[in-house]
Amino acid sequence: MLSDREIEALDKRNYQYLKEMVRISFAIGVNFTKPTFARESLRILNIFLILTSTFSLYSHWYQIVYYSHDMKKIGESICTAFQTIVSIIKMIYCLDQQRRMAALLSKVRKHEVLQQIEIFHTDFAIKTQLKTEIDNIMNDVWKTIRIQLIFYIGSCLGIMSNYYITAIAVNAYHQHIGTPNYYPQLPFTGMYKFWQDKGLQFPYYEIQYFLNASSLYISGFAAVSFDGLFFTFADYGVGLYRVLRMMVKYSTSHLVPEECRIKYLRSCVSHYNRTIEFLNEVDDIYKHVSLSQFLLSLVILGIVVFEMSISLESDKATLVRMLMYLSAAGYQVVSYCYNGQLLATESDKICSAFYECEWYNQSKEFKTIIYMMMIRTQRVFYFNISWFSFMTLATFMAYILKTEQCHNYQNRLLGKHLHSLFVSSGICTKWNILLGIIIVTSYVEHNTLRLAHRSALPQCRLGELGFQRVFLLADTPAMEIPIKRNLLEHEQRRFGDLLQGNFYDSYHNLSYKHIMGLRWASQECFASSWSSLLRYAVDLQISRQHKCGGRQKSGEPFHAVVKTSNDLKLALR
Structure with a gap:
């Protein structure tokens, strides 16, 4: 060629x-x-x-x-x-x-x-x-x-x-x-x-x-x-x-x-x-x-x-x-x-x-x-x-x-619109020592069970021990009658410990709740020197009386399995 x-x-x-x-x-x-x-x-x-x-x-x-x-x-x-x-x-x-x-x-x-x-x-x-x-x-x-x-x-x-x-x-x-x-x-x-x-x-x-x-x-x-x-x-x-x-x-x-x-x-x-x-x-x-x-x-x-x-x-x-x-x-x-x-x-x-x-x-x-x-x-x-x-x-x-x-x-896990109810970041800073955050996965309509948690172990008592508790919620499933929004907002204004995601509450979405809690704890409590994250599931009855602010509070029984550090185990004895 x-x-x-x-x-x-x-x-x-x-x-x-x-x-x-x-x-x-x-x-x-x-x-x-x-x-x-x-x-x-x-x-x-x-x-x-x-x-x-x-x-x-x-x-x-x-x-x-x-x-x-x-x-x-x-x-x-x-x-x-x-x-x-x-x-x-x-x-x-x-x-x-x-x-x-x-x-x-x-x-x-x-x-x-x-x-x-x-x-x-x-x-x-x-x-x-x-x-x-x-x-x-x-x-x-x-x-x-x-x-x-x-x-x-x-x-x-x-x-x-x-x-x-x-x-x-x-x-x-x-x-x-x-x-x-x-x-x-x-x-x-x-x-x-x-x-x-x-x-x-x-x-x-x-x-x-x-x-x-x-x-x-x-x-x-x-x-x-x-x-x-x-x-x-x-x-x-x-x-x-x-x-x-x-x-x-x-x-x-x-x-x-x-x-x-x-x-x-x-x-x-x-x-x-x-x-x-x-x-x-x-x-x-x-x-x-x-x-x-x-x-x-x-x-x-x-x-x-x-x-x-x-x-x-x-x-x-x-x-x-x-x-x-x-x-x-x-x-x-x-x-x-x-x-x-x-x-x-x-x-x-x-x-x-x-x-x-x-x-x-x-x-x-x-x-x-x-x-x-x-x-x-x-x-x-x-x-x-x-x-x-x-x-x-x-x-x-x-x-x-x-x-x-x-x-x-x-x-879906970390999106900025994941939450529709926010826990105040002050929950992590108002105590001098914060050893850990306790996250409790809760069904949105179980407000009575959440009250039992708060009565048995109030937030103030947890704060004295170096812990804080947050309840993780989701929306009511489409097949069920939704809880009134004003009831949740009233509960949030009263206790300030609810974190709700904009996904439906189901077993399949349980991991979303956990990631939601982890993300909130890592972002809002990042400045605090907390070292552990504890989770409540269902199965153990606890009934206590705690004194907060000079008043005696009787604990109502509730069911929970607690994964804790030694400090929290001693506190619950």
Whole structure:
């Protein structure tokens, strides 16, 4: 099809579409071009970055331990740690497979699959037209590859710059105002126990910054190199399929003599087989290593959605950081699935291309080949995610729907409109010592039983012991006569210990009550140093007399099983 000089010119032209990706791969010690001694020596840089990034994982682990009570810090640490792990896996894989990847990229740049089309080694009159249309198809493919790479590189550089610049700016500000006991903010969140008291001192701050900057560095650049190469292979496969469809369309053209049409059609079949062989090699390179990307990205997406739901109003800074993690992890998954879907869609069109040619006016052998290819091409080609799924938009939508289901369930449990009656937050602050919150799941119409609880163990007596009690209610089920709203409001004004959700009261919704109580206790009593949460269920009779405010109160019997600390057990004896 092309002479050696033309192939060399084509190789150089196509390199221009990929040059930014290739140069970025050099920056992390990976060579996707012709091997030379200098380029192969870049493996040392690759190994060095792997070691420093692996060591930086310690900072994520220690921050999780240090902030074990802070879900926001834990979520950030897990997200950055997983992103680092994914990048380390890609770096190690490139270290082992870069020669294989470079050889495959060389085939793509030189259009070796297209060079092998047998038609161009014949004297068919259609050769010139085919060559022109193939050039147009592949030019469009390379422009698409270029646009994807530039956009992906820009996105990764933007995210990386935000982390680097934010960390430097925040640390410079605190150094300027002289903040005491300040631990520096690192590009990827983390803490080093042995340098915890060093602050911004030289060289401890610089060492910490470098270690965590290394993990951020490979997270961005390994994504550009490894993922960008996949985009190139996938889009090139799309181009090969489009060329095949165009060739099949001309199989019954007047430009192809009738006596040569079987030979022409066999050339189309051979091109299809070479295309499948090329795509299988790409799939073999990426299918297992992509599993780590998808699994860890799924975990990151889940954590991000959770963090965003609890930080949407209370902590804008955390919300912004979570959006950055979402864009970093989510965009990689979207890119894989989008390009995989493009390829699957083109593969699905091949069967129709064979059917739509004028096969019904051709010889029996021609019809037989068409029939065999229609059967074979009904099997759509997909890039695999190990042995578990495919890289398609259906897989991505499954990700979204699964995350959305968790988010919707979480909203039902933690939504800001969950409560219709609120306990006053003063219940947690009016006592000097608060050891625990007692939550009692109560049916909305059992006001008599709630009065029995209050009489047997009044709130004032519980307060003296370091405890407070809250009754968890729901709405009256639709099949029953609802309790009058003013009765509940009167009970709330009198005792101030009701918390009601806007869901129906049923055994199925019992978990909603528990989560409602946990959420209220964690938010409203967060400032108090309470350490336990106790729950009443049904089954034990208690009858007591307690003196509150100088008046004697007789306890009416009620049934409850109490899970308590030793202090409460002693108080109830």
